[in-house]
Amino acid sequence: MGTYLTAAGFDPERALRLYIWNALVGEAFHLPVQSVEVGLRNRINHHLISLYGQKWWQEDQFLKMAGPERASDIEVALRRIRNRGATLDTGQVVATLSFGFWASLLQKRYNPNLWGGRLHTAFPHLASGRTRGDLAQRVKRVADFRNRVWHHEPIIKKDLSAEYSAVMELLGWICPVKAQWVRPHCRVPALIRQKP
Template sequence: MDWTDLEKHFSHARLGRYRASCGGDPVKAAHAYANNLLLAEAMMPMLSVLEIALKNGIHRHLSTLYQRGDWWETWSGAPLFTRQLDEVVAARAKLQRRNEQTTADKIIAELAFGFWSSLFNKSFQGTLWHELRLVFPRCPRHQRQRHTISAALNQIRALRNRVFHHEQLLWLTPSLLDLHGKGVEVIGWLDPKLVPWLAGMDRLPIIWAATQVNLRP
């Protein structure tokens, strides 16, 4: 497939960024775009493990704190949680449109990564942080601060959005490999046993190394 065909299907605007980063060389740019697809695919295991383990860890601890599985219901009418309650309402509406039950487990699964990362915002320092710090039992004490956890989760959330919106991953700062490493570090904070388990299916470091070789002048 030549460059004209690629531009027709993927747009001049999208591919133009790759061509500019490759010094105007369309052959190199087409190869870079294909490599970007491989990198996005290779990011899925880490992102999946982190997001699902994070949400379930938060769910366990907030269920304990509020003594109920639908702990968000205790926030009803509280201005502090307006954004989070709106997201719960939206999640419930999606389930109803699909004729699915609106159980606590279904709502937990439907809520986006941004919902979970938002629970570590500064505004919740005095209400949620004391319990949510326990979600990361293996985070070193000097790093187990709300602002540190929040910054790491927001960095990973931004990366997740880039992957899911098919954006460029090859020339990020910090690099994709470094961001992937941060995600693995956070997974280790949740449970170190998850790290070697993930490593058995995590191809990102190998794919990253291959893309760097392929992009050399």
């Protein structure tokens, strides 16, 4: 509670209100961040299928290009799927791989093989003039913020309006239709205004 007490000027009642507000606004970020995560993995999955085939995750050409860390991520996902007794298919693999896996595929080292000349095909709604580096940087920002929220850390000192704008702009780059659907259902802007 130290962070909240300090922010509340050591007023215990206000500190508790800030703590609860922090939890509520973090919860409200779930819808837009989840939409980004699912949209990003689906976009990249479709792109990988176009390059390496339906089961890209087991293709030697992809695994060699991706490198040992990504291959290890895939092995962990496959083990988890087997342990659950689920069907080993692309849908399960895509859903089981972490947000970090998908974000990592936007790193510069994958540019020639994955994205060279194909970025705007894979992300047709990416704003004009935006690059793979811009997309990777935005995904990293959203992933870092997501991890902070998902690990129940304080976000009371963050500029949450800027974070929300960053998430929603990224969602628009991934799928503008989904962004339009999420916006009226998202409670983040209203909760930001209710900060104690």
